[in-house]
Amino acid sequence: MVGDDPTAAITCELMAEMLTDLMEGDLPAEIEAAALDHLASCRACETVLADTRAVQKLARDHGRIELDPDDRDRMLGAILAEVDGAPGPTRTTEAE
Amino acid sequence: MTTGMAIRVEPAALRLVEELFVIHVDAVFNVAYRVVWSRPDAEDVVQATFIKAFTRLDQLKDRDRIRPWLLQVAYREAITVIRRRRDVPVDPAEFPERRATGPGPDDVAVAADVASALGRALASLSEGERMAVVLRDVEQLPMREVATVMGIGRSAAKMRVHRGRQALRSRLEGQDLW
Ligand SMILES: [Zn+2]
Numbered sequence: 001m002v003g004d005d006p007t008a009a010i011t012c013e014l015m016a017e018m019l020t021d022l023m024e025g026d027l028p029a030e031i032e033a034a035a036l037d038h039l040a041s042c043r044a045c046e047t048v049l050a051d052t053r054a055v056q057k058l059a060r061d062h063g064r065i066e067l068d069p070d071d072r073d074r075m076l077g078a079i080l081a082e083v084d085g086a087p088g089p090t091r092t093t094e095a096e
Numbered sequence: 097m098t099t100g101m102a103i104r105v106e107p108a109a110l111r112l113v114e115e116l117f118v119i120h121v122d123a124v125f126n127v128a129y130r131v132v133w134s135r136p137d138a139e140d141v142v143q144a145t146f147i148k149a150f151t152r153l154d155q156l157k158d159r160d161r162i163r164p165w166l167l168q169v170a171y172r173e174a175i176t177v178i179r180r181r182r183d184v185p186v187d188p189a190e191f192p193e194r195r196a197t198g199p200g201p202d203d204v205a206v207a208a209d210v211a212s213a214l215g216r217a218l219a220s221l222s223e224g225e226r227m228a229v230v231l232r233d234v235e236q237l238p239m240r241e242v243a244t245v246m247g248i249g250r251s252a253a254k255m256r257v258h259r260g261r262q263a264l265r266s267r268l269e270g271q272d273l274w
Pocket residue numbers: 011012013015038042043044045046
């Protein structure tokens with residue numbers, strides 16, 4: 001950061017760029033502190049961060065496609081049959 | 097990719113494959129699904145992935161490396177599947193995010209709507225951004241593991257997560273989803 005006040009160097013544009021670094025805890029301590037200062041005083045950036053966290057939570061809570069027990073059984077059965085080479089008497093496999 | 101050959105198998109090896117399946121099938125299926133957007137194709141990818149794992153059991157001794165290994169295999173296999181069927185367009189509006197449910201509690205229907213909205217938004221992302229978000233935010237992998245699965249550096253993975261999340265945010269904001 002250039003200038004004597006690191007906080008002053010944090011623009012909303014820079015804040016947007018640093019958002020994921022901030023969320024990952026990847027910012028150097030003094031930059032992180034400046035970023036948090038900016039967030040505390042900038043409603044727009046604070047909203048972007050809150051919405052981004054909401055997206056994260058949405059993905060975590062609703063992003064997974066569920067598998068039924070039947071789906072699991074079918075897949076596992078097929079896998080074990082294949083690796084065991086057992087049930088099918090004439091299993092033709094593709095040569096590598 | 098060929099899936100394997102008939103071999104005489106030790107029961108312990110079968111048990112290990114089964115154990116890995118139980119632990120990792122959801123993540124493997126979801127990675128595959130978000131690339132191929134079809135349950136049958138995603139199931140094929142799951143099968144191919146665990147069959148391949150079986151042929152590499154000796155390399156999977158290190159428990160910490162199993163998940164990224166499996167997901168990387170699944171991701172690559174899934175990409176192979178869509179390249180093979182390049183000519184078949186997939187309509188994001190058709191994605192069944194959850195099994196169609198019959199009459200049920202309202203919150204089930206609402207959850208299905210939210211999942212559908214998220215699914216459509218995910219579908220609108222670039223392939224790489226979508227997978228980065230799926231791995232980081234849906235599957236909750238650490239960033240380093242996201243990078244490993246995608247075969248890129250951690251910074252590149254982080255950039256994709258960043259862009260993906262921001263694209264999702266602009267697409268989903270104003271829909272009363274949060
Ligand atoms: Zn700002």
